[in-house]
Amino acid sequence: MRKLQLTLLVVLLFTALAATRAIAQPFWEQAYKGATGVQFTVGSQGIGGEFKYNFAENAALRFGASFLPLSANNLFTFSGLKSTNNLSARFSNVHLIADYTPFDKAQWFRLVGGxxxxxxxxxxxxxxxxxxxKVANYVITAEELGRLNIDVSWKGVAPYVGVGLIRNFSLNSRFTANMDLGTYYLASPRSTIVGTNLLADNYQLQTQMDNNLKSYRWLPVLQLNFSYRITQ
Known part of the structure; x- marks a missing residue:
């Protein structure tokens, strides 16, 4: 009888410890191996979406895409040149990112790379x-001067490194949100300069422009992630 009572006491003790641990670690903060989910993302790289898979309790893979279109008119002024100008930018990507949480007691900190x-x-x-x-005794019209288009591309493969700095906070039992902070290291920029009429010779400045822009290869990322867990 005493052995049976002791056995029951041990079982009850472990059950109580397990329940206490479950209460201390809410559902939305647990990491389950094999869990899947989807994320809606918004931030400096635009809007996007991701599919997430936890391949370990403290590590996950994210596959997704993002899209950022920008445009502005008359953002620049040029000394000695009256003009209208149109600026446009478009950054779109697909990516494969890994998350790793190195410290059990610092779930708010993640290492991110991909x-x-x-x-x-x-x-x-x-x-x-x-x-x-007016140039010397000549008057040159805007039509005679021509137009100028400058295009710069960073298209290509880009490594990503970053951190997650905010602990998951729950919107309900399946919805959570957190934040990523990092950067892409872009491919070397390639410029194309096309001018018409008297501005046609500006294509010769492409090499100089590429050289001037060679250090502009870091694309900062500040991103909010809104996640929905599909499976546990």
Whole structure:
């Protein structure tokens, strides 16, 4: 009888410990091996979506895509040149990202790394002169001067490194949200300069522009993730 009572006491003790641990670690903060989910993302790289798979209790893979279109008019002024200008940018990517949580007691901290392919990564500016220009005794009209288009592309494979800095907070038992902070290291920029009429010779500046832009290869990422867990 005493052995049976002791056995029951041990079982009850382990049951109580397990229940206490479950209460201390809510459902939305647990990491389940094999769990799957989807994420809606919004931030500096635009809007996007991801599929998430936990291949270990403290590690997961994310496969997704994002899209960022931008445009602005008359953002720049050029000394000695009256003009209208149109700026546009488009950055779109597909990516495979890994998350790793190294510390059990710091679930708010994740190491993040992976690769992205930017199938569209370009910025362009179109300059249209306006008014007439007097050069010595000659008057050159805007039509005679021509137009100028400058296009820069960072298309290609880009490694990504970053961290997750905010602990998951629950919107309900399946919806959570957190944040990523990181950067892509882009491919070397390639510029194309196309001018018409008197501006046609500006294509010769492409090499100089590539050299001037060679250090502009870091694309910062600040992203909010809104997740829905499909399976546990």
């Amino acid at each position: 690769l992205g392919y930017l199938y569209s990564a370009r910025g362009a500016i179109n300059v249209i002169p306006s008014g007439d220009y």
